[in-house]
Amino acid sequence: MKIQKLNQNKDFRRAYAKGKYAAHPLLVTYAVKNRLGESRLGITASKKVGGAVQRNRARRIITAAFRPWENKIKNGYDIVLVARTATTLARSTQIEPVLKKHLHKLGLLEHDEKTSSVSDPAVPQAHL
């Protein structure tokens, strides 16, 4: 199942206002049901994250972390992934467990196998 892109401002605002969310210093995930019969994904990095270089990097890391889960998402959801300041300093391998935990918590995976609770990875420090 190919995930569509979410690009309308009204859809983002609907996700923030009505959706369920899960938060972590590296990533915030919002999810809300839509009536399209397919799922859509939006990734945002606000100006608070940094300049264009930092925001592009944050988006790329989150895209890379999301790729393994792309085919396992339930249909009919709008998902919004929000980058934070610490995301710029992280690696995609550190983002992925956070995303997995969030997807489980929000019930977005098709085969909801019972996983052992994932421990939060440490937030990277600035000098790394």
Add this chain to the structure above:
RNA sequence: CGAGCAGGUGAAACAGCAGCAUGUACAGUGCCGAAAGGCCGUGCAUGAGGAAAGUCCGGGCUUCACAGGGCGAGGGUAGCUGCUAACGGCAGCCGAAGGCGACUUUAGGGAAAGUGCAACAGAAAGAUACCGCCGUCUUUGACGGUAAGGAUGGAACGGCGAGGUAAGAGCUCACCAGCGUGCGGGGAACCGCACGGCUAUGUAAACCCUACCCGAAGCAACACCGGAAAGGGACCGCUACCGUUGGCCCGACGGGUCCCGCUUAGGUGGCUUGAACCCUUUGGCGACAAAGGGUCUAGAAAGAUUGCUGUUCACGACAGAACUCGGCUUACACGCCUGGUCGCGUG
């Protein structure tokens, strides 16, 4: 060897796996569509910067306005000569300031066209006598002369010395500074010399004057496709039926087709071959120009070179194209190259 000056250049490298965008080739009688075309797969090629940034200037391009010329308003620039498509940019030179020097910095036209302002202080801020000095008289003062001295200030009829005088003063003279005229040099800014009257404060990044330049807006421009709801025009019909107005009749409106058209969701183009880049030669002090040869080098639309692993080193700064080009300004870890200068030592 040390210190310092100027210019140029690079912007970590390599390998493996996975992945993204564009172009191209091939394949499936695959999927969507009336069609044009789009989507899906595999291979190959290409894929951010010196500042891509700030948006401070100047162009290309597009739309609107506009016959041509003049005057005015508003804005900009300001030594001279050149370079350039153009510029407020660049090069060389001149003047001024700084440095032992290599060299650096410089909004650097006009204040005798006019107006304004110069707080406080000071007698007085281009016009003047407060104290002082000198002279005269009707002598606790008045009048006249005087800018050498005091005091105020950022700035006070140029500075300093000598002569001169009642005391003084470019009144006279030497030197310096400034202004004007003449001669000589230079392409010009300007420089040098001579003479003259001895006078004019500062501010034009205050108004202003002089010379030159400028139509406005910007790719979210604009063009095309498409065209919801309302509206306008033309034609058809003016008959039947229905509704509204009306007590009723007549009449009016609501009808159909075509065209125009504001705004709006969406799509396509604009979108990358260009004052382009690289090399060589020639001309020029240089900016740059000319000739010859070679190359095609991002073009997205929520927005593309990234994730993970490994190796090496100098251990990686500032930072991400969005129509495009030439500059300026600002940010920045380090490395390399070239040419001058000063000091010390040795020959």
Add this chain to the structure above:
RNA sequence: GGGGGCGUAACUCAGUUGGUAGAGUGUCACACUGGCAGUGUGGAAGUCGUGAGUUCGAGUCUCAUCGUCUCCA
């Protein structure tokens, strides 16, 4: 991507031709009251976002820079 504005006391704002920076609210002290509120009197509080330049002298003029708001689909 491209236009336009605004930064002054803790807060909200004034500040005409450059010449000692003000107002209201708040805050502090004192007085009126037995105490509080309220009123009155007096006081403190400012690198004028930052850095250069012009000028004798910049909140004001010029340039650069930082932050913030807003408009254009």
